Amino acid sequence: MKVLVIGQGGREHALVWKLAQSESVSQVFCAPGNAGTQLDGTNVAISVSDIPKMVAFAKEEAIQLAIVGPEVPLVAGMSDALRAAGISVFGPSKAAAELEGSKSFAKQMMWKANVPTAKSETFNNFEAAEAYLEEREEQPLVIKADGLAAGKGVLICDTKQEALDAIKSLMKIREFGDAGRTVIIEEKLIGQEVSILAIVSGSTIVPLETSQDHKAAYDGDKGPNTGGMGAYSPAPLVTPELMDEIIEKILVPMVNVMKIEDRPFNGVLYAGLMITNQGPKVLEFNVRFGDPEAQPVLMRLKTDLAQLLLAAAEERLDEIDDLEWDERPAVCVVMASEGYPEEYKKGRVIRGLGEAAELADTKVFHAGTTMKDDQVVTDGGRVLGVTAIGESISQAKLKAYQAVKCIRWDGAWCRKDISDKAR
Template identity: 45%
Template sequence: MNVLLIGSGGREHALAWKLKQSPLLGKLYAIPGSDALAGLAARPAIGAEDFEKICAFCSETKIDLVVVGPEAPLAKGITDFLTRRGIRVFGPSQKGAMLEASKQFAKEFMDRNSIPTASFTVLYSADFAREKIKENKKYPVVIKADGLAAGKGVRICCSEAEALAAVDDFMEKRIFGSSGSKVVLEEFLAGTEASVMALVDGETYLMLPVSRDHKRLQDGNKGPNTGGMGAVCPVQLPAADLEIIEKEVLARFVEGVKKERLGFRGLIYAGIMLTMDGPKLLEFNVRFGDPETQAIMPVLKSDLLPLLAACADGKLAGRELELTGETCVSVVAAAAGYPENPEKDRPITGLYNPLPGVQVFHAGTAQKDGGYVTAGGRVLSVSASAKDLGAARQRAYAALAKINFEGMQYRKDIGL
């Protein structure tokens, strides 16, 4: 089976690493890919959003399955474009991708389908937003840019001043462009987060092992929100919480996409908050999480490729997952200045002799002068698997200690 992987980050590196293990795989290609991915997949010189050229490439090379990694091509309709031309795709339709591309659309979908979530108000103008904030007496509150913002469009505001500053940044300064043309003001939910991902074929779902992301930049969940600074998988949830998540989130999600004809054959990521009142849904993402994928793939014993193909074909029913029984801890190393202004072109050392049970997944790197340099905010993930969480943590941080670049920053409490 020839496979085309769309994307270039750490998530795609982990997916390529896993797909490469499949005995069903013929040739693997990546668009646009990365220098690090070149060892796993051929890289045609095509952009990830050049749908016409991607379609022509799929025809020329007899691609059997396109796997879409990032959210942006999904939101722009890559699945619709390719499937209309007879190409099989793992990834939701443009309508389905609205569940991530618009916070308003997602929250209203949750309400329509009785999925437990925080109360919310949609604010369509900066003046209206300021008015509602000044009426609010309870803090913290959450303010979310409506559109895509690379995981950085959420602010937890502990005061009126912070909330007004978020509105100014999103709606007046437009730090995320048109994604901030409207915002969602949301009730703050206290508790413990969990990342729940499931393969969905439009009729049923298959849940992946639960993982946990660490979104804040600094230890102790301090500092600004990031795209994610590390992850652990699997995470054991109380049986009662897991039952609610399956019945009231995943099952209702599948029924909702069927009823509303959203065309969803891909991966749904439910960001869950385990509150005192039970699990509640924070947000939907419509693709594999990053960095969670870098922690999930190493503990997945099952062949990923036939699962993705079955999903794209609407034939997921009866499929099961087999896990290795190990725990994986994945720690992100980020560039100096991340998340605002990451420093690039810093030489990276210590990449070439990873410890046993360790994988290094590249995100923001590029080859230069025979080595690698930093080329993005989140530079790489060190993923270590072991028989238990403590051993996996020890292995991950021992491996990370061998890697260095100027200004490297990472959290030391992933998995604690």
Template identity: 65%
Template sequence: MKVLVVGGGGREHALAWKIAQSKRVDTVFVAPGNAGTATETGLPIENVDLKDSDTAGLVAYAKANDVGLTVVGPEAPLTAGLVDALQAEGLRAFGPSKAAAELEGSKVFCKDLLRHADVPSGDYKTFRHQEDAVTYLEEREDEPVVVKADGLAAGKGVIVCDTRRQALDAVERIAGAKEFGSAGDRLIIEERLNGHEASVLAITDGRSIITLPPAQDHKPAHDGDTGPNTGGMGAYCPTPLVDAALLERVEEQVLVPTVHHMKRARRPFRGVLYAGLMITKQGPKVLEYNVRLGDPECQPLLMRLKSDIVDLLEATVDGRLDELGGLEWDPRPAVCVVMASEGYPGDYEKGHVIRGLEEAAKLPDVKVFHAGTKLIDGSVVNTGGRVLGVTALGDTISAAKLGAYKGVKCIRWQGAWCRKDISDKALGY
């Protein structure tokens, strides 16, 4: 079978790498892919010169090349309706429909659904006009809040505020200066929850749910969870923060009611349902939903997955997850450290040659997944803010961390940097 993976980030490199290991797969096409998918050795992976926003081109390519399954990685093509367009042409696609993907595409829709489905989450208010949001903030007590752009903003449209002044600045950035474009046409001011964050991802066909091992992302740019929010500076899996009893509670109070409510709303959900959670003293509360694998959570998850991922993807598409049974996992934890370009999450320079990738690839139980890279004249260069996800398995979380940072130490380019404390918080749980 031929499989098309849509996207060009670290998630898509990890997906292509895992899918290509299936004995049932002849070729994995990646559109557009990156330098990592272009240089994989020993696996049948090919890049395709098509943007993930080119819906018509992707549909035509899948038809012309007898693609048996298309796996859509990023949120933007999902919320734009790529899965619907593929299915309309009789093609099989993994991912939610446009209507279901609104769960990530609109934070207002998500919060309203959580309220109606009685899923625990923070209190919130929605605003269409900057003046109304300003009035609301000035009339309430000066206490911490979170200000969010409604639409997609590449993981950066969430601003955590300690004071009213910071919240007013956030409203100006989102609704006044339109820092995130049309994503800020509506905004949410939300109760700031206290606790520890965790990511619980599940695969669902709209009826059955398979919950994946819990992971923990590191969103703030700098050590000690300081600095601006990013798309994610590293992740590890599993996290001891979420034990078996808490995971069961998340399934019962969060995942199941959400899937049922989406079905009742005539937006049946098939694909990856990613719950970003705050583990509070009152229990787990939903911060947001994503409708695809997290990046970088995907990398340690897929490093640990031993089952054939194609069986899982096809069972989801065909609505027969209940027949699949459980998944097999490597018992060892995995840690992913993101290496970024100087200046990220702000402006950064591109085009610097990356060295040391071959050296890192020789390390045992280490895999370097590419995100913002491109192959130019035979050299790998940085083209994005988040550039590489250096991922390692180890007998303990500390051992996995050591392996990942050994890989990081091998790699260099002008301005490269990373957080030094990925997975350290696991030692405190």
């Protein structure tokens, strides 16, 4: 069958790479793709925001499965348009994607489902938010932009002044545009973060292997939040008993409440959790594969991904056998452009990709890259997701960083401590 992956990041490259390994797949298209998806599939120059053109291409090529990678087209209704054209789609409807498109909506659903999460208040008026903060005692808080902000609209504030500055930057200065029109002010949860991704179709929930993302820019979880500077899988923190609790108290209630609200979920339900002393609590929900979590998780998946996602799209997920996994852990290190997550330059030539590709048990997933004059150049803040699998977390980490050392461009940098929390 012909498959279309929509998006252009590291997650989409990982999807294209894994789908191309399926015996049932004849061709994988990626729209618009990047320099890496061009190697493992066929790029199509269609923007993720051009829904009519995407639908026309899918019909013209008789696409049998479309997979919508990023949150922006999901929130805009890409899945609905493709389904209306008779194409099997893996990805939630616009109504269901609001779980990620609006953090205040997600909070409402969590309260309705009795899902554990941080205490919070929502404001769409700056003066009201400011007055609320002024009246509170000094305590660490998290300020969140309600809308989509490419993983960067979460500001962790240890003092009242930092919180006041955060609401000003979101609501007054509009650092993230309309995403900050409404803000959520919530208590700061203490613990370790884990990412739980599950394939959902109807009432069937198939959890994937666990992973842990590294959101902060710099070593030791310092610096501003980013879209993710690396990830590893599995996360030893999540024991089988804890996973059962997460399924019972978080995933099942959320899937059920979405059905009750007439927003049935089909796609990846991603729960970003903090494992606190009181148990797992939800930080946020996403409605697609995580990036960079998809890279190490998909590297470990042995089950045919195309058949798995097609079964979900066709609401046959309950017919799928238990997923098979490589027992070995995998580590993904994100290489970024100088200046990220703030301003950065594009168009810098990347060297050493061939050298890195020769290393065993390693795959360099492209995120912010493109081709220019037959050379791979930078085209984003997070440029590459260098991913390796090994007999242990430390061996996988060593292999990933050996590949990182092969790759160079002006201003390239990465965190040096990805996966250290697993020890």
